[in-house]
Amino acid sequence: MENFHTISILVSNESGVLSRIVDLFSGRGYNIESLTVAPTIDRLYSRVTIVTGGDAAAIEQICKQLNRLIPVIKVADLNITEALEREIALVKIQVKDEEKSDILRIAEATGSKIIDVTDKTYIIQALGDEKQIQALVEMVRPYSVKEFVRSGKVAISRTNRF
């Protein structure tokens, strides 16, 4: 069964780490669905969050291969612990006057925010888990979406172990 897994990787914050990880995925034929990377609160380390697909054996092998990289300090498959996930999406919509109230309603209904307004465009910001982002996507689809930008996933486990 192919499933998406969110893999959280703690790495040394040094040049070339991201290429090592990305090379590993491409070299071994694994797929990257989304990827985010930023330093942790301690700038010596960075956190890489990758969403990837595969059956249980493939995910196990991906985690082991990641662990084999020298600058990789810790690898966790967040699907096997209780974890919270967030994505962010920004949508620029060209709005006619008669649509403006609809857009406001959509923003309210999906818990999104209008973060920029011009006479012709609105920019909506959605923050939430994958389902919430997807809900917004479906609701704005009938309108004139000029630009749609979506982040990769960031995720955090609820246990205090990681």
Added chain:
Amino acid sequence: MTGQMFSGAEILLKSLAEEGVKEIFGYPGGVILTVYEALYNQKEVKHYLVRHEQAAIHAAEGYARVTGKPGVALVTSGPGACNTVTGIANAYYDGYPIVVFTGQVGLNQIGNDAFQEADVVGITRSCCKHNYLVKDVKDLQRVIKEAFHIATTGKPGPVVVDLPKDILSQKTVFDYPKTVKLAGYNPNYKGHPIQIAKALQTLSEAHRPIIISGGGVLTSGAHQELLKIAEMLKAPVAHTLMGTGTFPSNSPLDLGMLGMHGSFWANHAVSHADVIFALGTRFNDRITGCLSRFARDARVIHVDIDPCSISKNVKSDIPIVGDIKNVLVNMIEQFEKTKPNIYEADKEKWLGEIAAWREKRAERKINSDKLSAQVVIQKLYEMTKEYNPIVCTEVGQHQMWTAQLFKFNQPRKFVTSGGLGTMGFGFPAAMGACAAKPDSLVLNIAGDGSIQMNIQELATCMDYGFKVINCVIDNGYLGMVRQWQEKLFNKHYSETKISHPDFVKLAEAYGMLGILVQKEEEIEPAIRKAIEAKSPVLIDFVTEPTEMVYPWVLAGEPLTKVLLSNECSV
């Protein structure tokens, strides 16, 4: 910090001395000149000048294979560094420790497409265990310390250190670190005792156990423990190509090599086993044959220091991550303490079944008035065994025949490219073996195709008196490919007939002894002459082109489908 200041180049050499490196293989060039200047001014490190950078890496690997110590190579930037890639990949696959120092253009030029610039860290990233670009001379000694640590611990492998030109002339104090701090690198050496207990119980109760000994047994130095546990458990032992020499061939429990060109009985034993005790093997496709039909009834106990090897190809029922020697020592202790019932009658019965399979042997006689390669290799074995030689090979038919016909009773005597299958590996690796073990008899058994892949190294052999005996099995073809074409491609010998110069004249041109052997009665005198010679030797054995390697399990077929002669249908 105060103290005497040294240049990066001097620090490199002083660090090598700290690591106990006495010999390096290399080739100079523009940006690495400062290091060669420093080499000129010292006597501690001996540098061997090769004729192609690829050979420097293979020689360093050959050195590492026969000594267990890391091999070291030094090359310049750009083309010099690019030429090392095959060698680095070869060492990575087979898991041998080498440290490769490559020159790089100055830090301020990196990325500007400078003369002889190549992104070496990028190019080698996926074929080495780890690599570094040193950006500050102050980091150099720490990086070298880490490089040797990473190369030699866990599953050993190659580490590349890229040295920008300006770093090599900048100065700092020398204070070689005593320890290594790598938060993300902590190989697990001690196998889990509960897993080991489970494994011991499973093996004791097994009716048809088999041990597969891979290259990891050699790396771990666990061959004595392997013999002990095999005898305790009355379990027969098959080895992989890389595990050659890890189990004494004169033991009644020895099954020889398994896999594509392994013995009929080893392949059948592994296919009918109920428990497989796999030690330090990656379960490469050349070992398993058709993966979905590999040992379907067996429970698999897999010991490896590299967790990635476990359940990568063959799913493991009892995985044990750890150093094989530690694991076996623990298992032997547990055995002695608990004295488990090993159901000896079952095991005797199983050994009896295997004995019946031993009747099935490959046809080794050929109908030809030309020499048989197998007769040559058999003779080489018989005439050199008293010298306990180091036997290197290239890749192809001669390699498989050597693996089949030479008998090894100790590790680190057989040097061959397993995972990557690199033609051109054997000869330079043999030079590395000569540098490491100047008193050993060193053979390189080659094909007429593969010897030509690094034949320029004949000059290096002459320069340093590396007495490699190159035994060229000369059948005028890329024999292994020809063999596949004969069976699988309707005898369309597409681009496999290959010419070569007069090898005897070529050897003589380099100043070494060249011997031509065309008849059976010429084999013995030629080998005797080669052993007695003071110089390197090249023997050209002109052999029958159509001779085939058997047993043969075709790629993708299950291990039980073994072809034993030309008469066996595909």
